[in-house]
Amino acid sequence: MAQKTITELTLRSDIDDTCNVPTDDTIQTYRITFAMIWSWIWSRLNSVVTITDTGTTLVEANKLVLLNPSADFTQALPAVAGCSGWILTFKNIATNGKVVTLDADGSELIDNALTLELGSSPTMESAKLYCNGSKWLII
Numbered sequence: 001m002a003q004k005t006i007t008e009l010t011l012r013s014d015i016d017d018t019c020n021v022p023t024d025d026t027i028q029t030y031r032i033t034f035a036m037i038w039s040w041i042w043s044r045l046n047s048v049v050t051i052t053d054t055g056t057t058l059v060e061a062n063k064l065v066l067l068n069p070s071a072d073f074t075q076a077l078p079a080v081a082g083c084s085g086w087i088l089t090f091k092n093i094a095t096n097g098k099v100v101t102l103d104a105d106g107s108e109l110i111d112n113a114l115t116l117e118l119g120s121s122p123t124m125e126s127a128k129l130y131c132n133g134s135k136w137l138i139i
Helices: 034-045
Strands: 048-051 064-067 073-076 087-092 100-103 115-118 126-131 136-138
Touching: 087 100, 087 115, 115 126
Parallel strands: 048 064, 064 087, 073 100
Antiparallel strands: 087 126, 100 115, 126 136
């Protein structure tokens, strides 16, 4: 099949959300709604999880991790071997002064430390971490 270039994209709200893709090499007009595009973008950029206590296993889909501790606790990070390219954002949203400690797996590092503390009120600290396959980097 030859490569095709999209030369025009029309967003319409007056049609259904179906899109038929031809199996042959014919030129087709595709109707894509704004809702379809927004849903696709949102599903890939935002998977929000709220954690209130220790024991939650993080996965790649957890793009934004809201931390709302009732007591100080430690959140384990996944081993870097299976996380190359992951970007996780953490935000302590508590207003009670409690701290969440992010703990790298075993002797793995977050930049050059084993742990990273995120305080709550008044600072409500956050950190965005990127895994390069050998350690977590604060970005």
